[in-house]
Amino acid sequence: MKVNPSQLIQLLTSFIPRRLPVLITGRPGIGKSDIVDQAARATGHELLISHPVVEDPTDSKGLPFPNGNIARFLPFGDLERALRATSPLLWFLDDLGQASPAVQAAKMQLLLARRIGEHVLPDCVTFVAATNRRNDNAGVTGILDPVISRFATVVELEPTIDDWTAWAVQNHISPELIAFLRFRPDLLSVQKTSRDIENAPSPRTWGFVARTMGVVPKELELISYAGSVGEAAATELMSFLAIYRELPSPDAIILSPDNAAIPETPAALYAISTALAAHSTEGNFDRVLTYNDRLIDAGRREFAALLARDAVRRKPELQNTYAFIRAQGGPLGQIIRGQ
Known part of the structure; x- marks a missing residue:
């Protein structure tokens, strides 16, 4: 079973x-x-x-x-x-x-x-x-x-992306890696079919990727990540990181939440919602939720829910902010409650 x-x-x-x-x-x-x-x-x-x-x-x-x-x-x-x-x-x-x-x-x-x-x-x-x-x-x-x-x-x-991301958020794993595996959940754990001496994607090997992100030089990223999770998965990760790094910075969005652009593609939406959750603090959460309301208005309800859930998982004290309590009575609260 x-x-x-x-x-x-x-x-x-x-x-x-x-x-x-x-x-x-x-x-x-x-x-x-x-x-x-x-x-x-x-x-x-x-x-x-x-x-x-x-x-x-x-x-x-x-x-x-x-x-x-x-x-x-x-x-x-x-x-x-x-x-x-x-x-x-x-x-x-x-x-x-x-x-x-x-x-x-x-x-x-x-x-x-x-x-x-x-x-x-x-x-x-x-x-x-x-x-x-x-x-x-x-x-x-x-x-x-x-x-x-x-x-x-x-x-x-059998590992699931929901359980892995909950663990990853609580353990402060790189937001870009969390966003990538949400975008490509089938790469969380892959059955190895060859006997070649190489790694395959698994929660353990993605953990090695997380520990080397930000440490390995950029010109060696593909080599390092391929050694951890295999060349195919590493290549997809590098393509995603290129998108992630082209997006507006979370700080720029927080400075102007009413006017910041909302991405169109799922990859970019996963990236921006995860990044904003990681940058949320008690001092800026009202601005983050302003942008989140715009995600809801744009029909991106699932990404709004991801952003809010990730933020309070990382910092439970955000649930006590006036902005979050107020949001519970609106569309965001309905999304989180599954209504």
């Missing part, structure tokens, strides 16, 4: 406190690990990350050690840490599908019976696992059926 990031967080925050293990599948780089980290923090759990792909079966059982004329298995590493946990602990098995069958089998008793040999896990420990799919060129041959059946639910994460 496919879920988006918002649904997955809700699911995890419901299952984790009840000690119900969840298996998350999906293509590489779409945020599985980040969402597990968010869920751990939301539920007050410390996060323990294991990578079964580099483990030996003894990691899950312990090493035999002589004790008189018998031997006992002594836990070490992640197992030892989990066994001595006294506060809520989320044990995250990352890339489980890449692990050998022997290592996967060693996890079965831990996942269902919550014990391994003579060692019993404390009640405060909960499991979540993640894996790529067989067709993701990630070295996944599959997960043993008895292992799969030990998870309370198995879901496939």
Whole structure:
């Protein structure tokens, strides 16, 4: 069953406190690990990350050690840490599908019976696992059926542009990148079809683009971005940036919101609405909303909604301005409320 990031967080925050293990599948780089980290923090759990792909079966059982004329298995590493946990602990098995069958089998008793040999896990420990799919060129041959059946639910994460942009706005990602991916949402995550040594677009690789924007010299932008998300996506981004950089500056629009031109093309409208949202402050929000009213009058209601939502996501205090409160009673308020 496919879920988006918002649904997955809700699911995890419901299952984790009840000690119900969840298996998350999906293509590489779409945020599985980040969402597990968010869920751990939301539920007050410390996060323990294991990578079964580099483990030996003894990691899950312990090493035999002589004790008189018998031997006992002594836990070490992640197992030892989990066994001595006294506060809520989320044990995250990352890339489980890449692990050998022997290592996967060693996890079965831990996942269902919550014990391994003579060692019993404390009640405060909960499991979540993640894996790529067989067709993701990630070295996944599959997960043993008895292992799969030990998870309370198995879901496939599918990124969405709405969830990504909400995260990007809150984390102050470059407005031009947000605007581009809104314009070309199908490039947020692309299934890689070749085995060539190159990157493909994904939330993770777009994150690398965001970190290098404004840092890499302009003459090297295409080279840098192509290395992050592939040449085709990078070329489209560069074409969009050329449009973005030709538009009037947000400061110029804010200075004259009654007369500033309203773009005609969707690409330019995405660019200008995202840029204005990023430049909004309590001191200029009345002018931004004046321009926003003109977007509504011009029949660009969806872009007016994007601008207003982005602005208050970046700076929630804008909701307390007189301009925004007044706008709630007019067309903008109806758009935001979906009326």
